Amino acid sequence: MFTHFDFYSKKIIRRRIEEFIGDAQYIVGYGKYLKDETGTPFRSFKKDEIDFILSKGLDVYRSVWDLNSTLAVLDVEYFNLDYPGEVYLRPERVFGILEEVYNVIIEEFSRYKIRPLSTVTGQGYHFIFKISRYSTSGKELEKIGYVSPTLEKRYRMIRGRKRRTVSVREGKAFDGMGRILEYFTYKVMRRLQEVRFKFPVQITDVAVGRGEVGREAVSIDLSMYGDPIYM
Known part of the structure; x- marks a missing residue:
C-alpha cells in the first residue's frame, strides 16, 4: 500500500x-x-x-516568519457552523461554490501583476506570495505597518521557537502586508457583488443566517495578521 x-x-x-x-x-x-x-x-x-x-x-x-521576505497568505475556505462536515461529504458542491471566488481572486491579483502560488486545502485555497524585505515594495510595507510598544517588547524576547529577536522593520512589514490583504479582500468582495455572487462571503468565520445547508459561508481569513509574526 x-x-x-x-x-x-x-x-x-x-x-x-x-x-x-x-x-x-x-x-x-x-x-x-x-x-x-x-x-x-x-x-x-x-x-x-x-x-x-x-x-x-x-x-x-x-513559519510565516521568513529570513528575507514578507509572506502574503490569503486563506479562503468554506465553513459551516451547523454542519462542519459538509465540505467532506459533498466536496463537489462546496468547491463548485468556491470556484467563482477563486476565479475573482486570481483576476484581482493579475491586475497587480501578482501570480500567487495557489494550493488546495481541505476546505478551500491558500494564495501565497512573498515580497523581499530589501525591495522598494518591502520598504513600502514598513511605512504603512505598525508595531505597538507591547508587541515590540515581545519581539525583543528570545524563547521557545523564537531563536532570535524580531526587528521592528520585520514587524511593521508583516503588519503592512496584513493591511494590504485587507484592502485586497474588500476589492474581491466588491467584485463578487458586481458579478452577483449569491453565497455569503465573510472576513473570518463570522456567523451568518441559515442558507441551503445550515449557517454556511465563504471565509476570507485574515486573522493570521492579528498574531505576532513568529506564531
Whole structure:
C-alpha cells in the first residue's frame, strides 16, 4: 500500500517541500509520532531537521516568519457552523461554490501583476506570495505597518521557537502586508457583488443566517495578521 512515507521519499516531492520552506525561520512537524512520543502532536524544528520530520511520516509546515521576505497568505475556505462536515461529504458542491471566488481572486491579483502560488486545502485555497524585505515594495510595507510598544517588547524576547529577536522593520512589514490583504479582500468582495455572487462571503468565520445547508459561508481569513509574526 502506498503510504505518506512513500510519498515523502520521492525526490521531486522532497525538492518541492524544500522549495516551499525556503528561508523560513523554523519549520513545524505534526502527526501521530509526536503525539505518541511526547503527548503533543506538533513541535517546532530547525530547517536542517527536515529529514527527521519526513522519516517519521510527519506533516511539515513552514513559519510565516521568513529570513528575507514578507509572506502574503490569503486563506479562503468554506465553513459551516451547523454542519462542519459538509465540505467532506459533498466536496463537489462546496468547491463548485468556491470556484467563482477563486476565479475573482486570481483576476484581482493579475491586475497587480501578482501570480500567487495557489494550493488546495481541505476546505478551500491558500494564495501565497512573498515580497523581499530589501525591495522598494518591502520598504513600502514598513511605512504603512505598525508595531505597538507591547508587541515590540515581545519581539525583543528570545524563547521557545523564537531563536532570535524580531526587528521592528520585520514587524511593521508583516503588519503592512496584513493591511494590504485587507484592502485586497474588500476589492474581491466588491467584485463578487458586481458579478452577483449569491453565497455569503465573510472576513473570518463570522456567523451568518441559515442558507441551503445550515449557517454556511465563504471565509476570507485574515486573522493570521492579528498574531505576532513568529506564531
